[in-house]
Amino acid sequence: LKNILVTGANGQLGTEIKELAKQLKDKNFLFHDVDTLDITDPAAMEAFGKENNYDFVINCAAYTAVDKAEEDQETAALINTYAVQNLIELASQKNACFIHVSTDYVFDGTNHTPYKERDKTKPNSVYGETKLKGEDIANNYEKSIIIRTSWLYSSFGNNFVKTMLRLGAEKSNLNVIFDQVGTPTYARDLASAILNIIDFISDKGIVPAGVYHYSNEGVCSWYDFAREIMEQKEFSCKVAPIETSQYPTPAKRPHYSVLNKGKIKQTFNLEIPYWKDSLKECLNILN
Numbered sequence: 001l002k003n004i005l006v007t008g009a010n011g012q013l014g015t016e017i018k019e020l021a022k023q024l025k026d027k028n029f030l031f032h033d034v035d036t037l038d039i040t041d042p043a044a045m046e047a048f049g050k051e052n053n054y055d056f057v058i059n060c061a062a063y064t065a066v067d068k069a070e071e072d073q074e075t076a077a078l079i080n081t082y083a084v085q086n087l088i089e090l091a092s093q094k095n096a097c098f099i100h101v102s103t104d105y106v107f108d109g110t111n112h113t114p115y116k117e118r119d120k121t122k123p124n125s126v127y128g129e130t131k132l133k134g135e136d137i138a139n140n141y142e143k144s145i146i147i148r149t150s151w152l153y154s155s156f157g158n159n160f161v162k163t164m165l166r167l168g169a170e171k172s173n174l175n176v177i178f179d180q181v182g183t184p185t186y187a188r189d190l191a192s193a194i195l196n197i198i199d200f201i202s203d204k205g206i207v208p209a210g211v212y213h214y215s216n217e218g219v220c221s222w223y224d225f226a227r228e229i230m231e232q233k234e235f236s237c238k239v240a241p242i243e244t245s246q247y248p249t250p251a252k253r254p255h256y257s258v259l260n261k262g263k264i265k266q267t268f269n270l271e272i273p274y275w276k277d278s279l280k281e282c283l284n285i286l287n
């Protein structure tokens with residue numbers, strides 16, 4: 001029986017892991033969020049390590065408010081960067097494998113082909129910067145698996161899909177950005193991939209440490225994503241494409257952040273669902 005600690009367990013990804021965990025008998029989960037385990041509190045983290053056993057630590061905790069981070073740099077850094085030191089210390093106390101989640105926003109978006117793990121990072125935003133520095137800290141531990149993902153959504157929490165469902169039901173017209181291209185990721189698929197990775201590592205007894213990219217398959221703009229949501233829901237709301245410059249936000253986002261997932265698929269023998277199929281699954285749950 002493997003013991004798995006999940007931090008930030010009430011967020012989108014953490015909640016999806018909880019959902020999948022309900023069906024698993026071969027794993028024992030310890031789910032904690034900031035109220036019971038604050039990853040920025042070194043003393044609390046150390047005490048937790050002394051009192052508990054775990055073979056894996058999955059960090060789903062993060063400061064994810066991308067625009068707010070531009071003015072709240074300190075809090076974003078505390079959670080996305082410095083807390084990672086506490087997490088690797090917690091993992092190393094038990095020689096546990098550390099699975100850390102990062103973001104496509106570590107890239108500046110000037111690529112024309114899907115980003116590989118070794119491509120040059122250059123964040124455009126405070127959020128991206130704090131997450132990249134968090135990766136650097138995670139990389140100091142020899143049992144760290146860092147998974148960069150993009151455009152995460154879930155039936156839990158707030159996200160683009162939930163916003164589009166609300167606006168699509170209320171409005172007859174909607175403008176959505178078409179010059180930011182990437183891939184949506186259903187958090188349940190990422191949760192399932194992480195659990196498969198844990199099985200792989202448990203079976204093989206080795207940790208293929210390093211950075212990996214994971215999103216759903218395919219490519220779209222936010223505009224296409226919105227169109228697909230309206231179509232699947234049979235909403236009559238008309239979606240029009242606009243440019244980023246017509247929808248200014250405090251944080252600058254990459255224009256292109258499609259991730260190449262060859263490494264994670266090959267290393268862990270994963271199959272990744274197509275984004276439209278996963279969207280359908282999520283919308284079914286929300287119905």
Ligand SMILES: NC(=O)c1ccc[n+]([C@@H]2O[C@H](COP(=O)([O-])OP(=O)(O)OC[C@H]3O[C@@H](n4cnc5c(N)ncnc54)[C@H](OP(=O)(O)O)[C@@H]3O)[C@@H](O)[C@H]2O)c1
Pocket residue numbers: 007008009010011012013014033034035037038039040059060061062063064079101102103104131148149150151152153157
């Ligand atoms: N969302 C996206 O579009 C996206 C895209 C790419 C990558 N990612 C990455 O994917 C991962 C999961 O994202 P998500 O969307 O599931 O995030 P989320 O829904 O915002 O969940 C993060 C969770 O962490 C908790 N948390 C905050 N500070 C904490 C602390 N000091 N100690 C313990 N827990 C704390 C949050 O609690 P509160 O809500 O109370 O603050 C929340 O429950 C993150 O690493 C994120 O950077 C996300």
